[in-house]
Amino acid sequence: MGVTHHDVAFVDLQAQMRAIRDEVDAAIGRVVDRSSYILGDEVAQFEQDYAMFCGTSHAVGVDSGTSALELIIRALGIGPGDEVITISNSFVASALAIVHAGATPVLVDPDADARTMTTDTVRPAITSRTRALLPVHMYGQPTVMEPLRELADEHDLALIEDACQAHGARYKGVRAGALGHAAAFSFYPSKNLGALGDGGMVVTSDDALAERVRLLRNYGHATKNNSTTVGYNKRLDGLQAAVLRVKLARLDEWNATRAHLADLYTKLLEPIDGLTLPQRSPDAESVWHLYVVNVERRDEVQRRLRDEGIATGVHYPVPIHRQPAFHRFGYTAGDLPVSERLSATSLSLPMFPELEPTAVHHVADALRRAVTS
Ligand SMILES: *Cc1c(COP(=O)(O)O)cnc(C)c1O
Numbered sequence: 001m002g003v004t005h006h007d008v009a010f011v012d013l014q015a016q017m018r019a020i021r022d023e024v025d026a027a028i029g030r031v032v033d034r035s036s037y038i039l040g041d042e043v044a045q046f047e048q049d050y051a052m053f054c055g056t057s058h059a060v061g062v063d064s065g066t067s068a069l070e071l072i073i074r075a076l077g078i079g080p081g082d083e084v085i086t087i088s089n090s091f092v093a094s095a096l097a098i099v100h101a102g103a104t105p106v107l108v109d110p111d112a113d114a115r116t117m118t119t120d121t122v123r124p125a126i127t128s129r130t131r132a133l134l135p136v137h138m139y140g141q142p143t144v145m146e147p148l149r150e151l152a153d154e155h156d157l158a159l160i161e162d163a164c165q166a167h168g169a170r171y172k173g174v175r176a177g178a179l180g181h182a183a184a185f186s187f188y189p190s191k192n193l194g195a196l197g198d199g200g201m202v203v204t205s206d207d208a209l210a211e212r213v214r215l216l217r218n219y220g221h222a223t224k225n226n227s228t229t230v231g232y233n234k235r236l237d238g239l240q241a242a243v244l245r246v247k248l249a250r251l252d253e254w255n256a257t258r259a260h261l262a263d264l265y266t267k268l269l270e271p272i273d274g275l276t277l278p279q280r281s282p283d284a285e286s287v288w289h290l291y292v293v294n295v296e297r298r299d300e301v302q303r304r305l306r307d308e309g310i311a312t313g314v315h316y317p318v319p320i321h322r323q324p325a326f327h328r329f330g331y332t333a334g335d336l337p338v339s340e341r342l343s344a345t346s347l348s349l350p351m352f353p354e355l356e357p358t359a360v361h362h363v364a365d366a367l368r369r370a371v372t373s
Pocket residue numbers: 063064065066067090091093094136162164165185186187188198199200
């Protein structure tokens with residue numbers, strides 16, 4: 001390749017918006033014409049669409065992925081004195097939701113290669129107070145669920161999916177969201193399915209659980225001005241739902257494009273010594289929210305890519321158990337070595353459906369130079 005210099009973005013939300021702008025404007029116009037800003041028809045319709053997409057009986061729109069997780073935990077009756085197990089290499093919100101619900105987060109290492117939850121570390125962490133397992137489908141790659149489900153059943157634990165990075169992913173043909181008792185999704189703008197602001201969704205096939213989440217998100221109102229439980233204001237906006245319906249119709253196509261780009265990265269990067277590429281499993285169909293490699297001297301490699309105009313990310317630079325907000329749970333350095341190593345070596349490459357294959361080649365070339373010289 002020549003030396004023509006193209007800046008490569010990490011995510012380009014404007015490229016996606018250009019392709020759907022007219023439909024988005026029309027959807028927003030519909031909501032404005034009806035002044036249906038909170039819940040309403042668009043939210044109800046989107047909930048139906050999203051439950052259908054996931055293969056669950058219910059979807060309940062909420063104001064963020066963090067709220068979705070918290071309301072699931074509360075609706076399950078989990079609170080003070082109870083423990084919920086999650087992985088320390090996740091985004092901090094997975095553990096914040098447990099704390100917000102009043103329960104104690106028990107942080108464990110993921111499988112070093114899959115980077116998702118494994119029974120190897122969960123089994124020894126189970127105590128008489130454990131009430132739920134909270135696996136996170138990291139980077140869009142579904143957790144290997146079957147052994148976790150068996151372990152959860154054995155100990156009578158709830159299985160809650162943090163599917164905030166995994167809209168449309170499949171494990172053994174079943175969509176993320178339909179793999180446990182309930183699942184949380186985030187519609188943060190840069191997620192595979194992103195709103196024009198914050199948004200989230202709870203999905204479940206448990207009728208009673210869905211009803212409790214519906215109550216909790218809307219002041220606990222069983223009927224207007226009649227709160228039967230101490231609920232919250234954690235609702236999805238009509239505007240966001242209308243926009244998300246436009247995007248949901250394209251999600252499978254966008255995810256397929258991400259998968260092609262991931263295949264291209266893997267093909268180009270495989271021959272490079274010193275790079276660990278994302279593990280693939282025949283059972284787990286990733287939606288490639290992120291393409292994360294592991295590399296020594298990560299910060300230096302990232303700097304060299306930046307010097308060549310390539311934006312990258314780190315997900316996540318500090319494992320949850322090492323963040324100050326979690327010090328009170330008694331963790332210290334060295335407690336979770338896999339999470340600590342991942343945080344030191346993870347590098348997320350540019351990944352979004354509109355990323356040009358030529359840009360992937362450019363990134364791969366630059367990465368080879370940065371790693372091997
Ligand atoms: C984005 C994300 C969340 C939180 O979602 P918000 O909508 O930002 O509250 C939770 N868990 C994971 C794994 C995420 O990536």
